[in-house]
Amino acid sequence: MLEKALSGSRGYWIWITLLFTLFIIGFFFYMRQLDYGLGITGMSRDISWGLYIAQFTFLVGIAASAVMLVLPYYLHDYKAFGRITVLGEFLAVSAVIMCILFVFVDLGRPSRVMNVLLHPNPKSVLFWDMVVLTGYLLINIVTGWVILSCTRNEIPPPRWIKPLIYLSIPWAISIHTVTAFIYSGLPGRGFWLTAIMAPRFLASAFASGPALLIIVCLILRRWGRFDAGEKAIQALAKIVAYALAVSIFFVLVELFTVFYSGLPEHKEPFVYLFAGLNGHTNLVPWMWTSAILAFTALVILIIPAARMKSDWLAAACIAVFVSFWTEKGLGLVVPGFIPSPLGNISEYVPTGAEIAITMGVWALGFLILTAFYKIFAAVRLSLDTAGNTADLEC
């Protein structure tokens, strides 16, 4: 089936070339980073995690959201998702690959990455994150690929795949929970030290992931010759709406706890985020944008008439995606380090190289995603229409 990713229209190849170019640029800068060290990034002694880890955190959420398709279809027999569970699984696969790559490019000594397996420390959450992410990657590659193969051959999927799919449901929850534990288990970082971190992660994941899926489905409908079905898209939109609402609620809960209790160690990062601290305001506009986008999207999504229109729906989904990317990608990791344990406020600005590498990883992820979706769409197309699949182009 892989060969299906190797033939496509002109637009497909332009898109592939674009992604590949971005990847190569990123790779070039990664070579520079290997040579120079992580000092090439904007990270510092105080802000020791930056864009890379933030992307990792955000993408774990995207990966986990595949469960939002699998669960309704396999546990509740919600038929409308039948055609697109594979899309969710492939989204998960490419997201997890991006996650792993982001952790990899964040390592100071990537050549020693195998030490995590050679000298594992079971007390380390990072070790367990590695375990759950790898496991999740394998589960989704296997289930996605096997189901698509069976679809293509028009045979029923093998019996052993079912338990694996059921396993993927708690496993999806686990990847984001364990990732949240990376943060929420640290004693000196008041911003992260909250039990609601994992639920918050999951809620935002179940909003941003399905939002991305909706966008992808709309793209596939317009340019990819694949229609996921209005029913499935609307169902996804409802999931996004509820998850978004819950997510906003969780943030508000957090804000209440922090501000009403007034505990300085917990409060200061939030002040930094939304109002700036001691004149440091880098993230303030971003966070307000994120908040406004989230509320706007919520309004669109809860009004059925607006949600039904695909343009509005697309806008809302983009808003959700951007909002949560900002919230997780910028607003979650960095403020944990602000102020530093010694009261310093260093601000963090990613460097060009860092952004290039980040883009490179995204590009590779989207390259993989595009390839998967191309294969998927080609398989569906040849099943649904059968005729005229020839590419007679002059």
Add this chain to the structure above:
Amino acid sequence: MTTGRRDFLKTAGVTLLTLVFPGIFSPVGAKENTFRVGAPQFLKSSYPQPLTAKRWAMAVDAAKCPADCRDCMVACHALHNVPDFGNPKDEIKWIWRENFADVFPNEQHGYSAHILTDLQPPVMCNHCENPPCVRVCPTGATFQRADGIVMMDYHRCIGCRFCMAACPYGARSMNYRDARSHISELNKNFPTRAKGVVEKCNFCEERLSKGLLPACVEACTQKALVFGDVEDPLSEIRLILEKRFSLRRRSHLGAGPQIYYLL
């Protein structure tokens, strides 16, 4: 050699998942028992007796530190080849001085005596009893020795910087770039660190093994730093701590820091 076996027992129960891998990833897994050919017979008379303890700790009498004194830092950084990049972003430091308010954020109020708030106590790795950095390290590159010293194994560190996030004291520094060219005078008896690993104070364990006190303690002309075994009731540090009031940094976090600030 016992390293392999002990490590294995420690981790075996919980790392069943990875059990498949050592065979593949550790071709030298069988370890080199052959190197221990004979039983130890005698020590070279010239080799000094190491200093040992049940739990090493340090007491800092910050009041004794003159405002502009940097003796301990200079000694430590020179000895350990700590580079100076000249910018706070890439900065690496093992021991340095901070404002009282930043060292003890919870121990201040608007009316404290100037004699306190003007203090700039030296800070360093606290060699915690219950170190969060050791807990989070995915490879065991940061580990705690039996004598309480929290050690870095620079050969094993992958540079993930989880320990930096976990340390509530900001005691850890990352080698964001190559350090060698930024060390004014190399001490050939102590290695530099490769770029990409995290480093910090090691309580001069290399000196303890040769029977010497930590460099900062030795360098301090004011005798402001007292180093010893807190579990030894007769040790100097134990006697001081029993006699005087002391603070530990952010002790409410439960890490159990082993640097005691005397007031």
Add this chain to the structure above:
Amino acid sequence: MSSLKISQPDELIRISYETPKTAWMDTPTVFRPGTWSYAAAPKNLSYLGLPNPRQWQPSDEDWKLPDNWRQIIIDGMKERLEKYRSFRLFMDICVRCGACADKCHFYIGTGDPKNMPVLRAELIRSVYRRYFTTVGRCFGALAGARDLTIDVLKEWFYYFYQCTECRRCSVFCPYGIDQAEITMIGRELLNLVGCNINWVIEPVANCYRTGNHLGIQPGGIKDMLEFLAEDIFDRTGVKVNVPINKKGADILFVAPSGDYFADPGTYTCMGYLMLFHEIGLDYTFSTYASEGGNFGLFASHDLMKSINYKIYAEPRRLGVRWILGGECGHMWRVVHQYMDTMNGPADFLEEPVSPITGTLFENARSTKMVHITEFTADLIRNGKLNLDPRRNDHIKLTFHDSCNPARAMGLFEEPRYIIRNTCNNFYEMAEDTIREKTFCCGAGAGLGNDENIEMRMRGGMPRAMAVRDVVKKHGVNRLGCICAIDRATLTTLMDYWVPGVNVMGVHELLGNALVMKGENERTTDLRGEPLEGC
């Protein structure tokens, strides 16, 4: 169908892929009825001057071979090793990776491991090792070598006449090892001792004498073509001309004889005639070169060359500009890959230019023979034909890529282009079964005889099942192809596996859709079946 009884489809499909109890060298060959073809009649061998004509059958114990048969074969192998790099190379470099194994329709249809191309080749490779390699001479069985015995010869006969030379294995082989090449050499060797099948040799003898496989004599050809012209008049009210042996025509048209002598090929032939009439082509049939197909390909390179000779001799005699070839599979293998080399150069002809559109067929510059679908596709592209695809609305079509145009020519788009312009309901079969991965009809290479019926149905099963899938999914009722053997044998195959699906040539589809000048309102298609909505 044949008088032979074969099991029902649901029984035949129960195929076991388990390996036999005995190693393949120790597994005897059993000539089970329905799985082999009758030996060539002595009169045909004599007529062609081939060795060892005699009455015999493969099921006989005694094959009446010449005393020195082993030497003849070994010498024949030696000669061919020196003449064909393909043969020597393919004997040497196979690593037995098995990628070809489940690509052969006969293996899929029988589960007999000797039908895996790799093992089919090992049948002869083992003998090659024994007599032509040092390692084989020294280590014998350990090196996979074995003596050439009468049992080995029988095995060769059984399995080389159980290969349709379709080249599907070659597509998947990492070194491009082509079992068709090996089978061709294998059959040549068998020919040397007079072991050949009548269904190959008789058409060759016929073709040698009368110019076509069916042995139709000149008068018969003319009758048949005029009969088809009358049929066209009945259906359309247009009177078409049938020029025969016309000197000085622009183009000599050569079609497989199946197209003017057997349904459903005749409808395709009507399509040709209507097309040529409509565009006013100055062309001619020939009774001397009345056959495009070439069963010599299934016997030996020499016989192939011998009967291919006429396709160049006749245009020279008639003084035409170039040659147009009809819808035929193995004919085009020969024309495309062998003719110019064997009987060329055709420097007495002109580079082919379509007299209607002025298009130069660059890819046929040297051989000077153009495939009818290339010719027609060019006409359609240039808007020279008035087509009404709605007249094919009663047809739900799928298209079978015939092995030879697919894997020895690369002719995929031309027929599809014609189909898309003449038919509104076109459904492709599963992608693993079309284009270069197409499955054989199961009866090519001279195996389309009735006594071989079980093996035909087994070998054609993968093709038939792919058709059945589109029948189930899209209600397909017609199977298009561009090969005369297909039109003959797929009909039987469909009757057995997928009743209700008829077979047609692409130019029959065109004939239906072609709006001719001065024609009557059509109420039926060329077959006389009513059009939809009429």
Add this chain to the structure above:
Amino acid sequence: MKQNKWRIISLGIAIFIIGVTFPFWYGKGESPVPPALDLDTPEISLLTEKKCIEDTAFMRTKHMKLLKAWRDEAVREGERLYTAGDGRVFEKSLTGSCLGCHSNKERFCDRCHNYVGVAPTCYDCHIIPGEVKK
């Protein structure tokens, strides 16, 4: 046509032959002198018994493994003394013990390492005695 065939075949064969005989002509037939272990350092000349920690054969083949074991034991177990097969005791220290005698790293370590194409990473961190003077 025919000539063309042989041109391609001979080109292929030439590439093959040049490829597999590459080592024969790469060195222009000059026999390199295998690096001798240079033991001529002031420190070694002071030794009464010129003997390394373990016997030469062992050191030649397994020094990297010894160093790896030393590294782990010294850093992780705090065991800093190594008792050799003959009962002598040494400090587990690359720069202290090994380079203490073999103070000529370039002539002792590097020569061999370069000869067999080995690039150890030890000196990324551990300091070569000579380097201090620079």
Add this chain to the structure above:
Amino acid sequence: MQEVKQRITILTSFLAIAAIAMLAAAIAASKTAGIVLTMVVAYIVFAVFLIGFVYRIIRWAISPVPFRIPTTCGQEKSLPWIKANPLECPFGNLGVIGRMAGEIFLFRSLFRNSKAELVNGRPVYGSSKWLWFFGLMFHVSLLLVILRHLRFFTEPVVPFVGALSSLDGFLEIGIPTLYMTDTALVAGLIFLFMRRVLVPQLRYLSLFTDYFALLLIASVAVTGISMRHFFPVDLNEIKTMTMGWVTFTPVVPGKTGILFYMHLCFVMVLIAWLPFSKLMHMGGIFLSPTRNMANNNRARRHVNPWNAPVRVRTYKEYEEEFREQMIEAGIPVESTGPGEAEKDKQD
């Protein structure tokens, strides 16, 4: 019966390997044998390899390619508005080069592999790229491993070898670091071997040589990896020996151990046997006429050097037989009666 035979074949290949290993051990024990092996046999083996390989290629090349028989796996070049596939169905030399590059570097044809199965009385063709994946991995690794060995055969070491080795050993696993290609090589071999042993059809068609080839390469790999990671040898001695070879001043290595002699013997058996074995596919693939020819048969005439004359039936003979009938049917004829004086000239 069949099962027993298969098992014996597999066992024999293991025994053959064991025999070579034992021979190597014996050689290691005897000084004279060591001298003969490293100073004489080494050159003989290399000569056998070089001459044998070239001989095989020339032998193939001597046999002409009488016909142009490319297997076409894509649309031919025909009408200008039909998109041709230059790689799967090349029309010119460039396309052929591209197609061959695809076969040689990417195993293009194997990438097409599928798996046919009968599911509920219906054949299904599943995608199956494992053979492609592991095959490619094995071959690429083998090539890189061989290139890395140039460090023993060149002085000063060719620069790219150092770069290659550090890239290959990028992941710092153990000391000396584990090469990824070593792992991949062994993984590939395990896959290829297990596949042969476990898949009944493959086991059925596999010969002793098929198992032996895999086991021989595996033995080379295992002894090599052992020498690197478990039982280190004195590389100085080895390089002195190998450099002695390539400078025609052979020397007998000092103490190197049994393992090294095993490695050496396995390698020698491998390269001496290679020209006589199926491993010649590495050279043969370049000559495969179904892949290395352009599909331009009708545009450019291919010449058969031995184009044999055959008996043909001329039009004249044909008309002689059917003339009456043709005249009767109104088909034009060349002459109206038999016994025409003019004789047709046959060409």
